[in-house]
Amino acid sequence: MDDLLHVREIRLADIGHIADYWLSSSSEHLLGMGVDLAKLPSREALALALEAQISAPLETKKSYALIWESGGKPIGHSNLNPLELGGQAHMHLHLWRSGERRRGLGTALVRLSLPFYFEKIQLQTLYCEPYALNPAPNKTLQKLGFKLEKTYTTVPGSLNFEQEVHRWKLTHERYKALGFAQ
Numbered sequence: 001m002d003d004l005l006h007v008r009e010i011r012l013a014d015i016g017h018i019a020d021y022w023l024s025s026s027s028e029h030l031l032g033m034g035v036d037l038a039k040l041p042s043r044e045a046l047a048l049a050l051e052a053q054i055s056a057p058l059e060t061k062k063s064y065a066l067i068w069e070s071g072g073k074p075i076g077h078s079n080l081n082p083l084e085l086g087g088q089a090h091m092h093l094h095l096w097r098s099g100e101r102r103r104g105l106g107t108a109l110v111r112l113s114l115p116f117y118f119e120k121i122q123l124q125t126l127y128c129e130p131y132a133l134n135p136a137p138n139k140t141l142q143k144l145g146f147k148l149e150k151t152y153t154t155v156p157g158s159l160n161f162e163q164e165v166h167r168w169k170l171t172h173e174r175y176k177a178l179g180f181a182q
């Protein structure tokens with residue numbers, strides 16, 4: 001399966017896919033991820049934010065996104081936001097269509113994303129804080145070897161409502177120890 005999968009940095013042409021995902025996903029899907037529907041941006045605001053992120057030089061990026069491809073087609077994205085280059089960042093994971101979830105793709109694509117985060121961006125610590133009631137990312141992170149640091153209540157991102165989250169952590173050292181380095 002892995003040879004069909006590919007991870008690359010986001011391009012301007014990907015913006016429409018990401019906007020479609022956020023603005024066309026069902027309320028059920030969005031609520032299941034802990035999204036506050038009232039906080040969803042307009043298509044224009046989302047596109048402007050992504051354009052700004054894509055055109056910013058790496059050294060000044062405040063967020064960073066990768067596109068997940070299968071068989072040459074974009075099927076999802078992973079991004080870092082907030083991002084402190086060379087320091088720490090919070091990761092987000094999204095396979096855009098339900099038919100592509102729960103088939104092992106997410107685990108393989110996060111794994112392929114890690115060298116961008118630890119080698120290109122040179123993070124020391126990668127965090128991911130999924131909604132505690134959303135099993136897919138929590139199980140995926142556990143399976144990959146992320147360590148559960150704590151469970152607490154917070155508003156984990158700009159589009160979220162207050163919720164209980166599990167905070168998963170992967171250090172650069174553990175990334176290497178797990179054999180993920182390229």
Ligand SMILES: CC(C)(COP(=O)(O)OP(=O)(O)OC[C@H]1O[C@@H](n2cnc3c(N)ncnc32)[C@H](O)[C@@H]1OP(=O)(O)O)[C@@H](O)C(=O)NCCC(=O)NCCS
Pocket residue numbers: 032033091092093094095096100101102103104105106107108129130131134135136137139140143
């Ligand atoms: C999170 C996500 C990227 C995981 O990718 P995936 O391809 O669906 O996950 P995988 O098939 O690689 O499964 C990894 C593990 O999670 C489990 N899992 C996946 N989806 C699950 C679900 N809905 N319920 C329970 N377990 C689930 C799998 O069984 C597997 O564990 P196992 O090997 O012990 O059986 C994907 O499900 C997704 O994009 N979901 C929607 C967006 C989302 O919720 N993002 C999280 C925001 S932080």
